[in-house]
Amino acid sequence: EFADQAKLDFGAGDFKIYHYANSFIENYSGGLYIDQHADNSDIRLRADDSSGGLVDYFKADGSEGEALLYHYGTEKLATKSTGVEITGNLDINSGATNSLNLFIGDQIATPTAPTVATANVNGAVSGSTTLVVDGNSGTIEVNMTVTGTGVEEGVIVNTVTDQNNLVLNTAQTISNDVALTFTGKEGTQNTIVGTGLTGKAITTGYKNTIMGNNAGNALTSGFAHTLIGDDAGSGVSTSEHSTMIGWNAGQATNMSNSTLVGSQTWSWNSHGCAVGNYAWTGWLGAGIGYYSKTPDLGVAIGAYAGQVATTGGNDYSTFVGYASGQDSNSNTYNTFVGYEAGRYGANGHATSSTKNVAIGGYSLWYNNSAINNQNVAVGYAALFRAGGSADNVAIGHQSMRGNSANNSYITGDSNVALGTNTLYGLSGVDLSGSYNVALGRSAGYSMGSGQKNILIGANAGDSITSGSGNIIMGYSADSSSATAHGELVIRGHDNTNYVKWINGDNNSVTLNYNSSGTASAKLATTSTGVTVTGTVVADGFSVGDGEQVKVGASDDLTLTHTSGTSFIENDTGNLYITNTANDADTVMFCDDQQGANEVYLRLDGSEGEVQLSHVASGSSSVKLTTKSTGIEVTGT
Numbered sequence: 001e002f003a004d005q006a007k008l009d010f011g012a013g014d015f016k017i018y019h020y021a022n023s024f025i026e027n028y029s030g031g032l033y034i035d036q037h038a039d040n041s042d043i044r045l046r047a048d049d050s051s052g053g054l055v056d057y058f059k060a061d062g063s064e065g066e067a068l069l070y071h072y073g074t075e076k077l078a079t080k081s082t083g084v085e086i087t088g089n090l091d092i093n094s095g096a097t098n099s100l101n102l103f104i105g106d107q108i109a110t111p112t113a114p115t116v117a118t119a120n121v122n123g124a125v126s127g128s129t130t131l132v133v134d135g136n137s138g139t140i141e142v143n144m145t146v147t148g149t150g151v152e153e154g155v156i157v158n159t160v161t162d163q164n165n166l167v168l169n170t171a172q173t174i175s176n177d178v179a180l181t182f183t184g185k186e187g188t189q190n191t192i193v194g195t196g197l198t199g200k201a202i203t204t205g206y207k208n209t210i211m212g213n214n215a216g217n218a219l220t221s222g223f224a225h226t227l228i229g230d231d232a233g234s235g236v237s238t239s240e241h242s243t244m245i246g247w248n249a250g251q252a253t254n255m256s257n258s259t260l261v262g263s264q265t266w267s268w269n270s271h272g273c274a275v276g277n278y279a280w281t282g283w284l285g286a287g288i289g290y291y292s293k294t295p296d297l298g299v300a301i302g303a304y305a306g307q308v309a310t311t312g313g314n315d316y317s318t319f320v321g322y323a324s325g326q327d328s329n330s331n332t333y334n335t336f337v338g339y340e341a342g343r344y345g346a347n348g349h350a351t352s353s354t355k356n357v358a359i360g361g362y363s364l365w366y367n368n369s370a371i372n373n374q375n376v377a378v379g380y381a382a383l384f385r386a387g388g389s390a391d392n393v394a395i396g397h398q399s400m401r402g403n404s405a406n407n408s409y410i411t412g413d414s415n416v417a418l419g420t421n422t423l424y425g426l427s428g429v430d431l432s433g434s435y436n437v438a439l440g441r442s443a444g445y446s447m448g449s450g451q452k453n454i455l456i457g458a459n460a461g462d463s464i465t466s467g468s469g470n471i472i473m474g475y476s477a478d479s480s481s482a483t484a485h486g487e488l489v490i491r492g493h494d495n496t497n498y499v500k501w502i503n504g505d506n507n508s509v510t511l512n513y514n515s516s517g518t519a520s521a522k523l524a525t526t527s528t529g530v531t532v533t534g535t536v537v538a539d540g541f542s543v544g545d546g547e548q549v550k551v552g553a554s555d556d557l558t559l560t561h562t563s564g565t566s567f568i569e570n571d572t573g574n575l576y577i578t579n580t581a582n583d584a585d586t587v588m589f590c591d592d593q594q595g596a597n598e599v600y601l602r603l604d605g606s607e608g609e610v611q612l613s614h615v616a617s618g619s620s621s622v623k624l625t626t627k628s629t630g631i632e633v634t635g636t
Contacts, residue, residue: 014029191209
């Protein structure tokens with residue numbers, strides 16, 4: 001036994017064991033070894049369990065080769081052949097001040113200590129952001145945190161006019177001559193995991209999470225970034241609050257508040273979101289898809305959506321679908337939805353086109369460099385080759401489709417095409433006509449330079465090329481020629497023209513009658529009147545004073561009323577008045593001198609007689625009657 005303070009010395013005072021209130025084992029030279037030679041046996045360090053018992057705090061396990069750490073006898077960490085196994089949570093400096101950084105990898109950043117300046121208030125501040133100071137020590141900079149008596153928490157320097165005149169971010173009330181401390185940012189609360197130059201440049205940056213080889217390699221004072229992936233965020237240096245995930249995500253981007261997910265994603269402005277390899281985005285843009293390029297305040301969804309060689313442009317536009325809006329440059333307020341909808345083709349990047357809507361695969365596709373504005377195209381290949389058109393509405397499969405085989409385009413304005421292949425366009429001929437309306441499959445199919453046509457019905461007016469001002473209605477109804485103008489054609493269900501109005505060529509109107517699929521003209525206007533073929537059935541027939549009703553090929557019989565007198569005139573052959581009704585009479589009336597009519601001549605069909613009468617004082621009396629034997633006279 002050894003008394004208190006009695007020491008057991010080994011060597012020349014190199015190793016000591018003693019007790020003095022506490023027990024000590026001290027080594028002063030060489031290494032200190034604790035060896036366990038018993039096969040498969042342990043070395044244990046034990047201590048009080050806070051209840052008077054002993055529990056393990058450390059164990060070197062000779063049977064497993066593990067070193068174990070305990071908390072009150074409960075295992076928390078064990079070394080393994082593959083690394084370390086932790087039971088429970090891993091808290092690194094939990095609850096500590098924000099001077100914490102976690103570095104894992106072969107490169108360790110060296111964040112700078114915060115810069116500090118001091119000064120005194122020169123003149124009391126009352127509810128103002130303006131602050132005047134003097135007695136400065138150190139340099140006051142923007143974004144430094146301000147502390148001192150009466151200063152609210154979180155106040156920072158917003159503007160430094162000079163070292164004595166400052167503007168704070170919020171209004172304060174501070175007494176005169178109060179001592180103030182100005183503290184700069186420091187590189188704190190960063191989590192950096194990786195190799196190469198990962199986070200190596202951080203100086204005052206804080207609250208960043210950086211993982212991956214060379215990730216965040218240019219980050220200096222930026223803060224609150226999440227950069228994950230090989231070379232992720234390689235362009236980030238001083239910005240804030242961006243998330244970039246993927247190989248080279250963010251590329252040369254130093255934008256704030258951006259979300260970029262995918263290899264080599266990029267943002268040319270802040271507050272953008274891009275998801276997909278090589279996806280780009282602008283300010284407040286949202287893009288999803290391989291190589292999609294989102295404009296400012298726009299949306300691009302789909303591989304190559306909005307993709308163009310230059311940055312910017314296409315603001316306020318929405319591109320949805322593979323290659324929708326591709327090669328569109330500096331075109332605003334457009335909405336393109338569908339496979340390659342609104343895509344500009346090999347003839348160059350279109351610029352300054354605006355307010356177009358294209359919905360459907362290839363709609364508004366392969367436009368040349370001309371400006372196209374306010375068009376609406378709905379359906380596969382609708383307005384397929386718009387080449388400088390405006391205010392067109394094309395709805396239907398290949399409606400208003402320029403002919404790609406012969407390099408023709410849609411250049412006309414204010415057309416409406418509704419139906420499959422409506423206003424389709426002839427081979428090699430630009431559809432340059434304007435103000436046409438075509439409703440029905442293939443209506444206006446061959447239209448070129450024709451204007452102001454109204455074509456309603458499948459195949460209606462499908463032969464018109466340069467004709468204008470026509471109204472064609474009905475299935476397969478058509479004009480008289482490709483260049484006709486001013487025609488009205490109404491065709492019935494059996495492909496026969498019932499009504500045809502030609503107002504541009506010979507000013508005539510023709511009404512047809514259909515019999516067994518064959519149309520025949522029944523009424524046609526001419527320069528001199530109306531030609532009727534067949535019989536006219538009417539409730540009445542009237543002509544004006546001095547006008548004539550003519551009958552016969554050479555107007556042989558004429559009926560006329562002129563100046564109070566009526567005429568029946570025959571110029572050729574005999575004039576017959578015939579009554580074929582059985583036993584009926586033929587009677588001629590005339591005035592009775594009192595405003596009424598009385599009989600003057602009667603051909604009595606029942607008796608075979610002719611009666612001549614005399615009318616006097618409103619009364620008619622027979623004076624001569626033919627008989628089978630001769631004539632009978634009444635009177636003298």
